[in-house]
Amino acid sequence: MTETTDPTVHITPVRGAGRRGVDSALGERIEETLGVLRRIEAEYAPAALASSFSAEDMVLTDLIQRHTPDIGIFTLDTGRLNEETYALQQQVRERYGRRVRTVFPEPEDVEAFIERYGVNGFYDSIAARQACCHARKVAPLERALTGLSAWLTGMRREQAVTRQELPFQEHDAGHGIEKFNPLAAWREEEVWQYLRTFDVPYNALYDQGYRSIGCAPCTRPVAVGEDIRAGRWWWEDPERKECGLHTARQRRSG
Ligand code: SF4
Numbered sequence: 001m002t003e004t005t006d007p008t009v010h011i012t013p014v015r016g017a018g019r020r021g022v023d024s025a026l027g028e029r030i031e032e033t034l035g036v037l038r039r040i041e042a043e044y045a046p047a048a049l050a051s052s053f054s055a056e057d058m059v060l061t062d063l064i065q066r067h068t069p070d071i072g073i074f075t076l077d078t079g080r081l082n083e084e085t086y087a088l089q090q091q092v093r094e095r096y097g098r099r100v101r102t103v104f105p106e107p108e109d110v111e112a113f114i115e116r117y118g119v120n121g122f123y124d125s126i127a128a129r130q131a132c133c134h135a136r137k138v139a140p141l142e143r144a145l146t147g148l149s150a151w152l153t154g155m156r157r158e159q160a161v162t163r164q165e166l167p168f169q170e171h172d173a174g175h176g177i178e179k180f181n182p183l184a185a186w187r188e189e190e191v192w193q194y195l196r197t198f199d200v201p202y203n204a205l206y207d208q209g210y211r212s213i214g215c216a217p218c219t220r221p222v223a224v225g226e227d228i229r230a231g232r233w234w235w236e237d238p239e240r241k242e243c244g245l246h247t248a249r250q251r252r253s254g
């Protein structure tokens with residue numbers, strides 16, 4: 001990990017957040033989440049957040065930076081991300097003085113995918129899509145997690161039918177480390193309430209109707225009333241729409 005923190009960055013304690021207009025329900029949610037983050041920082045070092053620069057990841061980035069800076073942050077650059085996502089990554093560096101570790105796919109894995117399926121072959125079948133996700137996300141994630149005791153995600157239960165049973169903590173048997181989902185119980189409006197209250201930068205794609213952040217060719221805006229994840233791999237069955245990052249054999253441990 002190469003993350004650094006800038007000691008000049010202003011730290012705002014959540015307990016004083018009432019002056020910022022944090023209502024009690026959000027304040028409790030924040031305190032509950034901070035409890036999890038502090039436990040991770042104390043008991044599971046080294047640990048790191050896997051950030052896709054979604055709204056949820058920005059809540060965790062802000063909390064980590066201001067309260068538990070020993071938790072690292074990394075991102076998987078698939079090579080197919082939106083320009084808005086890169087802009088936010090740069091903004092995080094400038095706002096927080098923090099270098100998010102970027103993990104890229106192995107060039108030969110991407111070359112092999114393109115050779116077999118074509119550069120946009122992921123539209124042709126679930127197998128091809130999963131092969132692309134494996135080369136660009138799953139294999140890089142394995143490298144990113146090497147040496148960690150735990151990793152964190154910004155996943156929430158209400159995001160998708162595949163996430164309704166999402167626990168706060170689970171054992172990621174596939175990677176042999178603990179996995180935490182500190183925002184599992186957060187509602188979407190609480191995420192945005194947090195970002196507005198603490199003036200946290202967010203991905204400009206949300207202003208274009210996106211409600212989930214992923215690769216450019218596989219993510220699109222959703223209509224009002226549509227499922228949050230409807231814009232991801234919209235051509236596939238909702239029951240199967242995960243990229244493989246979160247489907248490794250896992251057992252609940254807390
Ligand atoms: S989301 Fe799409 S472009 Fe990104 S890794 Fe998966 S299939 Fe490839």
